[in-house]
Each structure stands twice: as C-alpha cells, then as structure tokens.
Amino acid sequence: QVQLVESGGGLVQPGGSLRISCAVSGSTSTLYTMSWHRQAPGKERELVARILPIGSATNYAASVKGRFTVSRDNAKNTVYLQMNSLKPDDTAEYYCNARSVAGDYWGQGTQVTVSS
Numbered sequence: 001q002v003q004l005v006e007s008g009g010g011l012v013q014p015g016g017s018l019r020i021s022c023a024v025s026g027s028t029s030t031l032y033t034m035s036w037h038r039q040a041p042g043k044e045r046e047l048v049a050r051i052l053p054i055g056s057a058t059n060y061a062a063s064v065k066g067r068f069t070v071s072r073d074n075a076k077n078t079v080y081l082q083m084n085s086l087k088p089d090d091t092a093e094y095y096c097n098a099r100s101v102a103g104d105y106w107g108q109g110t111q112v113t114v115s116s
Contacts (some may be wrong), residue, residue, distance in 0.1 A: 001103045002026040002094045007055055009110030016086050022079040022096030029072055030101045031046035034079045036070060038112075045095070049081060053100070063089075086114045 001070050008020035022034070035050040047072035050059045068081040079096065085091050096107040 001099055002032075002045055002103065004098060004107035006094065006096050006107045006110040009094060009112045011113045011115065012028060012086055013116050014114055014115070017082070017084045018086065019082045020094055020112065021079055022081075022107060024077045024098060026081070027098075028074075029077050029079055029098065030074055031102075032098040032105075034070075034072065035097045035099070036079075036081045037095045038087060038090075039095070040092040043092075049092070050072060051079065072080050083112070086112075088114050 003025045005023045006020060011019065012018050018074055028091050030053055033050060033052055036048045037045050038048050039045040042048045046061065048061050048064055049068055051070045055087040056072065060068060065084045070078045083090065091112060095109045
C-alpha cells in the first residue's frame with residue numbers, strides 16, 4: 001500500500017518562500033506521476049504542479065508558473081514543492097498525489113498560510 005506524508009507547511013509572509021515535502025512509502029516514487037494539488041476554503045481542489053515518472057518532465061498551473069518548482073529526490077523517495085514569491089492567494093491545504101495504472105493515492109495534506 002502506497003502512503004504519502006506531506007510536511008513543511010506553515011505561516012509565511014507575502015513574498016516569502018516555503019518548501020513542502022511528500023515522503024512516499026510502500027513503493028518507489030519514480031513509478032508514479034507525482035503531483036501537488038491545493039484546496040482553499042470554499043474552492044475546488046486544483047492541480048498546482050506535476051512531475052512525470054519518465055524523464056521527470058514538469059507541468060505547472062498558470063497561477064504558479066515561474067514561482068513554484070516541483071522536484072524529486074529519488075534516494076529519499078521524496079517529492080518537493082519549492083514555493084517562492086508567495087501570495088495570500090496561495091493560502092490553501094496542499095495535497096500530494098501519486099498516480100499510475102496501479103492506483104491513485106493521496107496524502108493527508110499540509111496547510112500553507114500566506115499572511116502578514
């Protein structure tokens with residue numbers, strides 16, 4: 001059973017940076033398309049960034065492109081989301097997802113709050 005555990009969320013001021021992590025257990029992250037999603041109160045969950053299993057190509061939502069970077073550390077079986085130039089609109093619960101033909105898995109989420 002694949003398990004995903006997010007960490008690293010917290011309170012940050014506008015313009016600041018934060019890196020959140022998704023630790024993968026029960027399988028190897030390189031077998032999955034790994035993605036970060038977020039959900040703000042009263043809004044639908046949206047895709048933020050994605051890293052593909054082959055070649056590690058990345059995709060980003062227009063709202064975060066140029067500010068966020070998704071990466072993976074294969075040795076640690078961990079996926080990261082580096083978030084720079086944070087805005088209040090980035091405030092949300094951030095979720096990690098692993099998807100392949102074998103299954104679709106979600107973590108429990110980590111809260112990111114951008115506020116002065």
